[in-house]
Amino acid sequence: MSLENINPTATSAWRKLTEHYNETKGKQLKDLFEKDPERAASFTRKWNDFLLGFSKNRITNTTLKLLLELAEEVQLGDAISKYFGGDIINETEGRAVLHTALRASKDDVILVEGVNVVPEVYEVRNHIREFSEAVISGKKKGYTGKAITDVVNIGIGGSDLGPVMVTEALKFYKNHLKTHFVSNIDGDHVQEILKELNPETTLFIIVSKTFTTQETLTNALTIKDWFLQKASVADIAHHFAAVSTNTEKIAEFGIAQENVFPMWDWVGGRFSLWSAVGLSVALAVGPQHFEEMLEGAHRMDTHFKTADFRDNIPVLMGLLSIWYNNFYNAETEAIIPYTQYL
Structure with missing residues (x-):
């Protein structure tokens, strides 16, 4: 099955996010930290060796709540399920998107046109x-x-x-x-x-x-x-x-x-x-x-597939991108590693 074609800008959550942005766009980070001493802890997620700290983003608890509402309204959970299930979600080319199958567990069953591709x-x-x-x-x-x-x-x-x-x-x-x-x-x-x-x-x-x-x-x-x-x-x-x-x-x-x-x-x-x-x-x-790298990717796949959106690192990062891209018109992201190997 293909993905549900839901226009996010037509959702109730998007309307609320627009109103919320207009109310909060002038707020400064220093003020947000002064107002909420627990802000750093509230906007930190830890999973295995990963630590996601997003407290220094221009968001509040309300922002996060509304972004999570948006994820529900556009049926992100269903999209993730279809993605991992081998559904035809690449509509342009009429294909499944299954690089996740390349690092799946040996006993997993992932069907493409009715055939388990894992073996x-x-x-x-x-x-x-x-x-x-x-x-x-x-x-x-x-x-x-x-x-x-x-x-x-x-x-x-x-x-x-x-x-x-x-x-x-x-x-x-x-x-x-x-x-x-x-x-x-x-x-x-x-x-x-x-x-x-x-x-x-x-x-x-x-x-x-x-x-x-x-x-x-x-x-x-x-x-x-x-x-x-x-x-x-x-x-x-x-x-x-x-x-x-x-x-x-x-x-x-x-x-x-x-x-x-x-x-x-x-x-x-x-x-x-x-x-x-x-x-x-x-x-x-x-x-x-090489196989250990595949295993690490599989663990992250499982986290993305199963974790509650509020604690789901890929989902949270994606929602932050939507917030900045569409409301602040900040369309450029920089990935700046500190390790020389990267």
């Missing part, structure tokens, strides 16, 4: 683990018998940005493999990376759902030509892997079937790092840490 997800996760362990340990070798020392991810958009971000964020856990990312169609980008590589000890991962993405395939073919200056066509099977659904094109490229990892159309590009698109992450930090 297939775990088949791919096991493949990622086995492949990564073989490369990291040196069991999987290059065409001259040397161990792999470098991994190059070839992708664009979510197939590049997500893995780049995570490998940087988890650098503390990095192993001996050097990871590189090629996304820019500019030939200089590819050539500068190739200067650092030895074809005998480099693994290339081509990430393209259709295996027809122009930028990705251009870079992949450039790298293939460079590789074949030293190696043979048969050696491609030892040094190239693919994350894609286009088995015909993959085979034409020369990639061995055991080095192919599938994707699903119910995973959007910006969320794809939780899938086999994260293979470069598993190789960089080890499959155990």
Whole structure:
């Protein structure tokens, strides 16, 4: 089933929020803190290692009450249930939105067109683990018998940005493999990376759902030509892997079937790092840490799915965005991490 199409601006809560904004827009934070000594505690939520402190936002208890009323009126709970249940909520493309299934528990049942997708997800996760362990340990070798020392991810958009971000964020856990990312169609980008590589000890991962993405395939073919200056066509099977659904094109490229990892159309590009698109992450930090990241995301999924909205961190942050975006016309959000890894 699709989502209920409810116009939030036509709700009773929105009318109340408009009136409330007009009454409170001139209030200063210092006055709000002076008036309510318990303000910091009232606007703090703790869940596991997460601490959400939102007392320094331009809200009052009434603001929060009305925002929660808005969530109820637009049937947010029903939307969350449909999201996790595999309903077709991506109406533009007519698809489910199920990156949450990529980090679900093994015994969960998540149906897409009547088929439980969780067993297939775990088949791919096991493949990622086995492949990564073989490369990291040196069991999987290059065409001259040397161990792999470098991994190059070839992708664009979510197939590049997500893995780049995570490998940087988890650098503390990095192993001996050097990871590189090629996304820019500019030939200089590819050539500068190739200067650092030895074809005998480099693994290339081509990430393209259709295996027809122009930028990705251009870079992949450039790298293939460079590789074949030293190696043979048969050696491609030892040094190239693919994350894609286009088995015909993959085979034409020369990639061995055991080095192919599938994707699903119910995973959007910006969320794809939780899938086999994260293979470069598993190789960089080890499959155990990759799986721990998936488990952490699953715990947050469960919190989002089950927690009361008043204590639900994703919901509260979303409601604050609605408040600022629509009433204060503050449409820009800054994420400013203090840790250098981010």
